[in-house]
């Protein structure tokens with residue numbers, strides 16, 4: 001009678017333990033899954049989520065913000081050198097192996113130009129339109145970039 005009681009109890013304990021670890025694994029997976037997904041999504045997101053260029057550097061806005069899907073654009077246009085746009089100058093010389101992607105254009109370019117440094121609007125237009133004209137590829141009409 002007592003032997004049977006203990007035998008039953010043992011197998012019941014065993015069952016509970018098995019179910020327990022299964023449940024623990026499931027809970028662990030539920031908790032880890034979003035973290036794993038985040039690791040894969042985040043690096044792509046950081047640049048790909050850019051849809052328009054921030055026009056906060058302009059006091060008065062006359063045009064809609066410019067559509068610019070950063071990564072997609074640069075892949076399509078086959079631009080590999082970040083400093084093509086995010087440049088660094090020293091004494092009027094562009095530094096070949098340095099780039100400034102951690103800075104907004106407006107952090108260096110004020111609305112008014114100073115010396116050889118064009119004002120913010122001109123800096124954008126020279127950079128974007130300049131390359132499009134040179135390559136005869138990419139939009140050059142106001143409404144194509146400032147699209148509603």
Ligand code: HEC
Pocket residue numbers: 052053054055058060061062063064065066121124125128129132139140141142143144145146
């Ligand atoms: C190749 C793309 C491109 C073209 C073409 C273009 N722009 Fe822009 N423009 C920009 C970018 C980029 C900015 C700065 C970011 C922003 O405003 O979203 C800008 C900024 C401006 C600004 C200052 C911000 C504001 O909203 O007031 C004005 C004004 C402007 N553009 C007018 C024009 C006019 C007028 C034309 C046509 C003659 C034109 N642009 C053509 C890309 C372009």
Ligand code: HEC
Pocket residue numbers: 046047050053054070074079080081082083084085086101102103104105106
């Ligand atoms: C064709 C021009 C161009 C090229 C090439 C380019 N970028 Fe950018 N990038 C921009 C513009 C314009 C902005 C917006 C700047 C601003 O708001 O003043 C920007 C913003 C960024 C930002 C800030 C993102 C955000 O959402 O605010 C990062 C990071 C960045 N670029 C990284 C890079 C890296 C890394 C490369 C090279 C692999 C690169 N860029 C090449 C034009 C370019």
Ligand code: HEC
Pocket residue numbers: 085086087088089091092093100103104105106107108109116117118122123124126127
């Ligand atoms: C770290 C400061 C800095 C940042 C950030 C910066 N610029 Fe400049 N930029 C300069 C200086 C300085 C000059 C003047 C260069 C010279 O002496 O000829 C210049 C010149 C320019 C010129 C004219 C010469 C040329 O290279 O075509 C354009 C166009 C321009 N910048 C666009 C941009 C755009 C667009 C961005 C943002 C994607 C940007 N700049 C970010 C400092 C900066």
Ligand code: HEC
Pocket residue numbers: 066067068069072073076077079084085124127128129131132135137138139144145
């Ligand atoms: C160094 C050259 C270069 C610079 C700088 C450049 N572009 Fe372009 N862009 C191109 C080329 C080349 C294409 C055409 C790609 C194709 O269709 O093959 C293009 C295409 C585009 C297009 C149409 C395709 C798309 O991605 O939607 C837009 C919009 C555009 N550019 C906006 C801009 C803006 C805004 C800037 C400035 C912040 C800029 N570009 C700076 C080379 C450049």
